[in-house]
Amino acid sequence: MTRRSAVAAGAARPLEALLAARPRHALVHAPTPIESLARTAARLSLGALDVKRDDCTGLVGGGNKARKLEFLIGDALAQRATCLITSGAVQSNHVRQTAGAAARVGLRCEAVLVRRVPVRTVAYESSGNVLLSRLLGASLHWADAPGDAPAMIDRVRAGAEGRGERPYVVGFGGSTPVGTLGYVECAREIVAHERAAGRTYDHVLVATGSGGTLAGLALGFALAGREAPLLGISVLDPEAEKHRAHVLGLAADAAAALGASFDARAARVEVDASCVGEGYGLYGAAVRDAIAIAAAEGLLLDPVYTGKAFAGLLRAAERGTIRAGDRVLFLHTGGLPGLFGYAADFAPPTSSRAPAVPT
Ligand SMILES: *Cc1c(COP(=O)(O)O)cnc(C)c1O
Numbered sequence: 001m002t003r004r005s006a007v008a009a010g011a012a013r014p015l016e017a018l019l020a021a022r023p024r025h026a027l028v029h030a031p032t033p034i035e036s037l038a039r040t041a042a043r044l045s046l047g048a049l050d051v052k053r054d055d056c057t058g059l060v061g062g063g064n065k066a067r068k069l070e071f072l073i074g075d076a077l078a079q080r081a082t083c084l085i086t087s088g089a090v091q092s093n094h095v096r097q098t099a100g101a102a103a104r105v106g107l108r109c110e111a112v113l114v115r116r117v118p119v120r121t122v123a124y125e126s127s128g129n130v131l132l133s134r135l136l137g138a139s140l141h142w143a144d145a146p147g148d149a150p151a152m153i154d155r156v157r158a159g160a161e162g163r164g165e166r167p168y169v170v171g172f173g174g175s176t177p178v179g180t181l182g183y184v185e186c187a188r189e190i191v192a193h194e195r196a197a198g199r200t201y202d203h204v205l206v207a208t209g210s211g212g213t214l215a216g217l218a219l220g221f222a223l224a225g226r227e228a229p230l231l232g233i234s235v236l237d238p239e240a241e242k243h244r245a246h247v248l249g250l251a252a253d254a255a256a257a258l259g260a261s262f263d264a265r266a267a268r269v270e271v272d273a274s275c276v277g278e279g280y281g282l283y284g285a286a287v288r289d290a291i292a293i294a295a296a297e298g299l300l301l302d303p304v305y306t307g308k309a310f311a312g313l314l315r316a317a318e319r320g321t322i323r324a325g326d327r328v329l330f331l332h333t334g335g336l337p338g339l340f341g342y343a344a345d346f347a348p349p350t351s352s353r354a355p356a357v358p359t
C-alpha cells in the first residue's frame with residue numbers, strides 16, 4: 001500500500017522496488033547503449049537523432065523480446081515449468097529469442113510457426129530466424145493459416161502434458177502483462193539517461209506489433225512522471241485507434257501486475273498505422289529507402305519491424321509531426337536475422353560478379 005502511493009507520486013525508487021519484487025531471470029545486457037546518427041539528423045534537420053540499441057540486448061542475436069523474457073522466464077520458473085510453448089510468424093524474432101531463453105535456463109521449447117506472410121521462398125522458410133530457432137533446439141510446428149494456430153498450440157500443449165511436462169505458454173509476442181514489464185525497465189533506462197544528460201527527447205519512436213514494447217514504455221514513462229510524446233509505428237494493425245486502445249489496456253494490466261495504477265487518459269501515446277502498407281511482413285519502396293538511409297550511416301534495420309518504424313520516422317519528419325530542431329530517440333528493437341529471410345529482395349543478382357541468390 002505504501003508502495004502504491006509512492007508510485008502514484010511519481011518517485012523513481014519505488015518503481016525499481018516494484019520491478020525488483022517480480023520474479024525475473026537475468027538475460028539482458030543492460031543498459032543498452034544510446035548512439036547518435038549525426039548525418040541522418042542533419043539530413044532531416046533534427047536537433048538529434050539518437051538510437052537506443054535494444055538490438056544489442058545480448059541474448060541469441062539480441063532484440064526486444066529478451067527484456068520481456070526476463071520476466072516471462074522468471075514467471076515460468078516460479079511456476080516450475082519444464083517447457084515453453086509459443087508461436088509467431090515464420091520469421092519470428094520472438095520465437096528465436098524464446099528458444100534462446102529456454103535453452104539458457106534448460107527448458108524445452110516448442111513453437112508454432114504461422115505462415116501468415118505470403119512469402120514461400122526457401123530463404124524465408126529456412127534461413128534467418130528459422131535457422132537460429134532450430135539451432136537453439138526448438139521443436140517447430142507449422143500452421144498454414146493464422147486461424148489454425150490456436151488449435152495447434154492446444155495440441156502441442158496437450159502433447160507436452162501427456163509426456164508429463166509442465167508447459168508454460170508464452171503469449172503472442174511475449175506481450176502479456178508480465179512480459180510488458182521488460183519495457184517498463186527500458187523506460188527506466190531512458191529516463192535515467194535523460195536525467196543524466198539534463199534534457200528530455202521531444203519524441204521517442206518505436207515499432208509496434210503485439211504492443212507490449214509500446215505499452216511497457218508508456219507505463220514506465222507514466223510511472224516516472226515523464227510527459228514527452230511516445231510514437232508507435234504499427235507494423236501489423238492497420239487501425240491506429242484500435243491498436244492504441246489495445247496498448248493502453250495492456251499498460252493498465254501490466255500496472256496491475258506491478259501493484260501500481262496507470263491513467264490511460266494522461267498517457268501521451270500515439271500510433272501511426274500509415275506504414276503498415278500491404279500488411280505484416282510486406283513492404284515497399286519507403287521501407288527499402290529507410291533501410292538504405294540507415295545503412296548509409298552504419299545502422300542495420302530489418303524490413304518487417306525497424307525498417308517500417310524508420311520509414312515512419314522519415315514520414316513524420318516530412319509531415320512536420322516531428323519538427324526541425326526536435327530531438328528524437330529511435331528505439332531499435334532488433335530483427336536483423338529476419339532480413340536474411342528476404343535476402344533475394346536486398347541482393348538481386350544484377351551484376352555478373354554478384355553471387356546468385358537462391359530463393
Ligand atoms: C516483436 C518485435 C517488435 C514489436 O514489439 P511488440 O512488443 O510485439 O509490439 C519490434 N521489433 C522487432 C524486431 C520485433 O521482433
